[in-house]
Amino acid sequence: MSSKKIKIEKKFALKEKMSIVIIGSKKFKQSTVNAMISEAQEVFDKAMFVTIDKIQIITTEKGLTLKYKDQNLLTDYDVIYPRFSSNDFLLGEAILKAIETSKAYNPLNLKSFQITNHKYYTSQKLSKEGVPGILSTLLISPKYIDLVIKEIGYPIVMKLISGFAGKGVVLVKDKGQMNSLLDTVHLFEECICMQKFVKSKNPGTDVRCYVTGDEVTGIMRIAKKGDWRSNLSRGGSAKIIEMTQEIKKIALTSAKILNMDICAIDLMDNNGKYVVIEVNFMPGPFKKYIGNLMIKKWIKFLYKKGIENKKKIK
Amino acid sequence: MLFCQIKTNVINMKILVVGEKKKNVFAYVKALREKGAEAKYLRILKFVLVSKHNKSFIKTTIGLIDKYDAIFIQSRTSLGPFIEPMLEQIEEKKIYSNCKIGSYYNSLNEPLQNVTLTTNGISCPNSIITGNEKNIEKIIERLNFPILAKSIKGKEIQQSMIVNTPSELNVFIKSMKHEMDGYLFKEFIKGRIISCLVIGNKVFAIEQTKENNDSQKINLMKGKTYRVRDDEKEIVISAANAIGYDIAQVDIINKKVISVSPIIPLQEFNKICSENIEKYVADFLIEKVKLQGEKKSYKDDLKKIRKAFSKTLFGRLFSKKKKTVIE
Numbered sequence A: 001m002s003s004k005k006i007k008i009e010k011k012f013a014l015k016e017k018m019s020i021v022i023i024g025s026k027k028f029k030q031s032t033v034n035a036m037i038s039e040a041q042e043v044f045d046k047a048m049f050v051t052i053d054k055i056q057i058i059t060t061e062k063g064l065t066l067k068y069k070d071q072n073l074l075t076d077y078d079v080i081y082p083r084f085s086s087n088d089f090l091l092g093e094a095i096l097k098a099i100e101t102s103k104a105y106n107p108l109n110l111k112s113f114q115i116t117n118h119k120y121y122t123s124q125k126l127s128k129e130g131v132p133g134i135l136s137t138l139l140i141s142p143k144y145i146d147l148v149i150k151e152i153g154y155p156i157v158m159k160l161i162s163g164f165a166g167k168g169v170v171l172v173k174d175k176g177q178m179n180s181l182l183d184t185v186h187l188f189e190e191c192i193c194m195q196k197f198v199k200s201k202n203p204g205t206d207v208r209c210y211v212t213g214d215e216v217t218g219i220m221r222i223a224k225k226g227d228w229r230s231n232l233s234r235g236g237s238a239k240i241i242e243m244t245q246e247i248k249k250i251a252l253t254s255a256k257i258l259n260m261d262i263c264a265i266d267l268m269d270n271n272g273k274y275v276v277i278e279v280n281f282m283p284g285p286f287k288k289y290i291g292n293l294m295i296k297k298w299i300k301f302l303y304k305k306g307i308e309n310k311k312k313i314k
Numbered sequence B: 001m002l003f004c005q006i007k008t009n010v011i012n013m014k015i016l017v018v019g020e021k022k023k024n025v026f027a028y029v030k031a032l033r034e035k036g037a038e039a040k041y042l043r044i045l046k047f048v049l050v051s052k053h054n055k056s057f058i059k060t061t062i063g064l065i066d067k068y069d070a071i072f073i074q075s076r077t078s079l080g081p082f083i084e085p086m087l088e089q090i091e092e093k094k095i096y097s098n099c100k101i102g103s104y105y106n107s108l109n110e111p112l113q114n115v116t117l118t119t120n121g122i123s124c125p126n127s128i129i130t131g132n133e134k135n136i137e138k139i140i141e142r143l144n145f146p147i148l149a150k151s152i153k154g155k156e157i158q159q160s161m162i163v164n165t166p167s168e169l170n171v172f173i174k175s176m177k178h179e180m181d182g183y184l185f186k187e188f189i190k191g192r193i194i195s196c197l198v199i200g201n202k203v204f205a206i207e208q209t210k211e212n213n214d215s216q217k218i219n220l221m222k223g224k225t226y227r228v229r230d231d232e233k234e235i236v237i238s239a240a241n242a243i244g245y246d247i248a249q250v251d252i253i254n255k256k257v258i259s260v261s262p263i264i265p266l267q268e269f270n271k272i273c274s275e276n277i278e279k280y281v282a283d284f285l286i287e288k289v290k291l292q293g294e295k296k297s298y299k300d301d302l303k304k305i306r307k308a309f310s311k312t313l314f315g316r317l318f319s320k321k322k323k324t325v326i327e
């Protein structure tokens, strides 16, 4: 009898009271959020979801608070998980900077938000450390495009640096196409990222690697017929795949360089070798194809890290 | 001092001045040349960043920039998405620049700048940043009127207005034609704005002769030269550094920082303060290159020593041993 009692007490002592706040994008997906919240409530003692626009950042002489209703998110939670997209850029940056002052565990950070929202910057940061990537360039004025062409040659993939979901990604086959395009880009007054067009053995497919701490989960995405872009939001399908060691290593190294504990690295096949195209700060969980698999992994991981972090700061 | 070859000789220094219009920045080139440095001007538009496997470089119409010891940047903050990855390369190549990584992202985003200053313990006007305009009276309860209200859409400030009452604030909110991504409300402090030019540890200042009334637009030409007090000096220097600049214009009212900008209004400061600001900038850059040179040559020396050592018999034995250990 007494041994049973001890066991129960032990279990009780081990279980720390843990709380999480998930700060979501203004344009969040209801089904994703519902699944995340119900999963978080199962694992954590307290779980809250709030969208980024409902938060107030208050700065006074006394310092900084991140207020939601009567709570200060910086002090009231053990784990803060920001899920921001490029739509949330301005507020997202400010909130991420604010979270840096919190003792709570945050799997992400301001710098990685800035870099992953910038296609060229991502490429520069990763390639320089030896991660296989795509030859990329960044330029301000189309007037000096020759400097770029000399490096890349046609065909070229032109991207708006902060585009997403395949928007603002254009394939330019030759000089003639380029000239007619440049007039339009000039209007944007944004800098232009140009990349070498990667010839894939399986065009229209890519591999998404979800990185959760040291774990990698791989998904193969197949584009809608006729589209060379494999974004699922443009239609298409996806399935879980076994990854080679090579792919796993690329994904883990990329996440480590950017200091991200939760993210997704998109790779594509370049003549038999995998290269990184993009890193996602707020990856969707592909619920339609793999159910709640990723959501469960994320929440479990956040709980584990939250406990580790709490021990550290004690 | 056997291995030390410090670059104290100004004659060998190569400094690139980067701007958008030659006439705005050529004074720096001249001042640098007068002091003996090899200086050149180049438009920022003539830069291209290239990223390849294991290496990245900055290409320009005059070739690579690697040979320069310092790059002085005077470019509008809206070019931040270009400047930031460029700064990273500049820092990596151990070239000195007046702007640090992250500075342009700070300047591009006023809410971020506010948070950055506050977390660095620099006093700014009390402010609230929010993405939601519902119950706005309640939200801004803790601020004192008048309030400077700004609306944010995408990556930019859309509109700004000074409001004196809750109803004026409501008018401002209702005047938005589109849905906004966020708002910034800042207490509007009455007083005389002091615009400070920070160059390293030196500060020049212009005080507005009138109190700011309905707008924070500053006309430097209508100001007069001002002697900064030590506490003000400390505030503006740490504000510039917190955002990531060695050289910047920092505006304050009643010792509170209201703006930090990397662009120097050279003509205005020269005229009102009767100075040759470009000379101070040139001196500062040259000084920085000297310091950088000391660091660089120290590291190069270490490399040389290691290389020389590895060529000795003992060194070879040592490195062999090390290899087997790793294997």
Ligand SMILES: Nc1ncnc2c1ncn2[C@@H]1O[C@H](COP(=O)(O)OP(=O)(O)O)[C@@H](O)[C@H]1O
Pocket (backbone or CB within 6 Å): A119, A134, A157, A159, A163, A164, A165, A166, A167, A169, A195, A196, A197, A198, A199, A204, A205, A206, A228, A229, A230, A231, A266, A268, A277, A278
């Ligand atoms: N350099 C390239 N060469 C060939 N295909 C590319 C290249 N860059 C992108 N793609 C294709 O276009 C899709 C969208 O590009 P990506 O950079 O991921 O932008 P987004 O953020 O809009 O998804 C990718 O998933 C890939 O299939």
Ligand SMILES: [Mg+2]
Pocket (backbone or CB within 6 Å): A165, A166, A231, A266, A278
């Ligand atoms: Mg993509």
